[in-house]
Amino acid sequence: MLSVALLLLCSASFTGYAGQCRNAGPVNTANAALARTVEPVRWSRALLKRDKKWYSSSEAVRIADNLLLYQRDNGGWNKNTDMAKPLSREEEKALQAPAEKGGVATIDNGATFTQMEYLARVYEATGQQKYKEGFLRGLDYLLEAQYDNGGWPQFYPIRKGYYEHITFNDGAMMGVMQLLRNVALNKAPYAFVDAPRKELSANAVEKGLDVILKSQVKVNGKLTAWCAQHNHITLAPANARAYELVSLSGGESLGIIKYLMALEKPSPEVIRAVDAAVSWTNQVKITGIRLKWIKDATTHTERDRIVVTDPTAPPLLARFYEIGTNKPMFVGRDGIVHEKLAEIEQERRSGYSWYIAFSQELVEQDYPAWKRKWAVTE
Structure with missing residues (x-):
């Protein structure tokens, strides 16, 4: 005992x-x-799924204080940093230096909109004004960063290169759109946002929807899906990194479909976009294979990823499809397109997500229910 x-x-x-x-x-x-053996808390979107009471805990407040230190002067945040890690006095001081506060901010890899939602949850739980103020600075950043045509660049202030494209990749723009939509609809935990900012958020969402519909790729006059990034002026599909070429994106298109299906009273244009995109994803799904991790045959230490035959495996989507042929695309750092994952270098095979899960539930349950709800006829 x-x-x-x-x-x-x-x-x-x-x-x-x-x-x-x-x-x-x-x-x-x-x-x-x-x-x-207790695992340390790490910064990720998983922290947004904690029990509501947790956000008033000392641990949650400590992380929120970290986020305020990491926040740039323009209101945004950078990416790929464990912002939940406890900071030393020296690290806190370094984050407040002008060079750091004036650094880049982005919506890539969940940055900025994830920090904002976290601060809103902690403010809702604690009532501490500094978290509200941090959120509102982030909101002002997102509203300012939006292009006049409704899209968002990956980085703002603008960084030249592919960073200035309208970026659907890794859920960047859709993450922003979902947050702004929730703000505009007065959903928790955003009830504290003032009326003028809610109106600005609603306007931004409408502009964002417009550019989503206008950028959906047509092939032979037929709507299909979206590229991971689109030119911010012409809205045409655009290249990003050497291995991210003009294509139709399986994963990013799924995210856009889910967003569009969540809209109340969808317009005829939204209905057409959803119908076409769902049809396309169902057409290009891949069956009979699964991914398997193995030891690299050369080094015997690094991991490698291969495709194996498995008739029982759930359907997949390729990350990229060639526009016009719908052939899956696999590209190494040399920028050369291959038809098989095995044909690109090990570093890219194991270091990038070339396949994603196909949403059977979306196609077979959610989509038919959505059509019934809005009395959509064929």
Whole structure:
């Protein structure tokens, strides 16, 4: 009984990364080993799925304070940083330096709109004004970054190159659109946003919808899907990195379809876009294969990814399809298109997502229900 009591007392004293047992007296080695296995909190969108009460915890507040330190002067955030990691005094000071505060901000890889939603949740739970102010600065950033035609660049202020394209890749623009739509609709946790900003958000969403519909790719006069990025002036499909060429994007198109299907009272234009895109995804789905991780045949240490035959595997979508032929595209850093994953270099095979899950539920359940709800006829 004593060992159990000590374990409970120790477990109750965990605080974030520290994982230390305070005022619990002697602890046996088994309990100490258990303490060391506690996983540290890492920054990701998974933090947006915590229980509502958690956002008032000391750990949640600590992370929110980190986000304010990482926030740029323009209101946005950079990407690919573990912003949940505890910071030393020196690190906190460095983040407040003018060079850091004036650095780049982006919506790529979930940046900015994820931090904003987190701050809104912590503000809702704590009522601390600094989190509201941080969110509103982020909101102003997103509204300012939008192109006049309704799209969003990957980076703002604009970075020359593919960064200035309207970016659907990795859910960038759709993440922004979903947040702004929730703000405009006064959904939790955004009820605190003032009326003028809600109106601006609603206008931004309408402009964004317009550019989504205008950029849907037509092949032989027939609507299909979307590229991962589109030219911000012509709206034509555009290249990004050497291995991200003009194409139709399976994953990004799924995200756009889901957004469009969530709209209330969809217009005839939205209905046509959804019908065409769902038809396209169903047409290009890939069956009978699955991905498998193996040891690299050359080094025997690095991981490699291969495609194996499996008639029972669920359907997949390729990340990129050639416009016009709908053939899956696999591209290495040399920019050369191949028809098979095995034909590109190991680093790109294992370091990039070339296939995604096909949403059977979307096509077989959600889409028919959506058509019934809005009395869509063939």
